[in-house]
Amino acid sequence: MTEKLFLTDVKTLRDRARKHIEHGAVTEGYRADRATVIRLLNEALATEIVCVLRYRRHHFMATGINAESVAQEFLLHAIEEQAHADQIAQRIVQLGGEPNLSPDGLLTRSHSEYVEGGSLLEMIKEDLVAERVAIDSYREMIGYLGNDDSTTRRMLEGILAMEEEHANDLVSLLEKFGS
Ligand SMILES: [Fe+2]
Numbered sequence: 538m539t540e541k542l543f544l545t546d547v548k549t550l551r552d553r554a555r556k557h558i559e560h561g562a563v564t565e566g567y568r569a570d571r572a573t574v575i576r577l578l579n580e581a582l583a584t585e586i587v588c589v590l591r592y593r594r595h596h597f598m599a600t601g602i603n604a605e606s607v608a609q610e611f612l613l614h615a616i617e618e619q620a621h622a623d624q625i626a627q628r629i630v631q632l633g634g635e636p637n638l639s640p641d642g643l644l645t646r647s648h649s650e651y652v653e654g655g656s657l658l659e660m661i662k663e664d665l666v667a668e669r670v671a672i673d674s675y676r677e678m679i680g681y682l683g684n685d686d687s688t689t690r691r692m693l694e695g696i697l698a699m700e701e702e703h704a705n706d707l708v709s710l711l712e713k714f715g716s
């Protein structure tokens with residue numbers, strides 16, 4: 538029974554839940570700094586959107602003997618980055634914020650860059666660089682959140698795992714077509 542000492546008693550839990558019901562999922566027990574989390578998530582959202590745009594551009598511009606399979610890979614990544622953007626936008630709303638989808642300042646908010654790339658090889662390299670940027674920034678956010686917002690942290694961990702897969706895919710493409 539000693540572990541019970543660490544838990545809030547039922548009456549307090551019930552009373553607290555009735556206060557500020559307009560905050561929805563954000564309860565008094567939310568430990569992270571909400572404004573900071575929303576700002577970080579908006580930066581991640583911008584990063585994902587820039588990645589969608591870059592991958593789509595690369596998808597349509599991929600030419601050459603190896604273009605078809607690479608173009609398909611670019612499209613798949615574009616679709617997956619869009620799904621990340623949607624997950625992040627939804628979480629921002631859940632936290633009481635607003636997703637910033639304005640094209641104004643998109644590149645400034647984004648961590649990754651939008652590089653068109655002249656050749657297929659350059660495109661693959663630029664996408665790999667962008668994935669590596671995303672991997673490091675997600676890792677930092679995850680570390681920052683710790684146990685203060687485990688829902689956001691778990692979402693970001695899922696996205697991070699996929700960015701690592703993307704980077705791995707691109708390295709394989711480089712090895713296949715790069716030399
Ligand atoms: Fe992504």
Ligand SMILES: [Fe+2]
Pocket residue numbers: 588614618668671699700703704
């Ligand atoms: Fe990615």
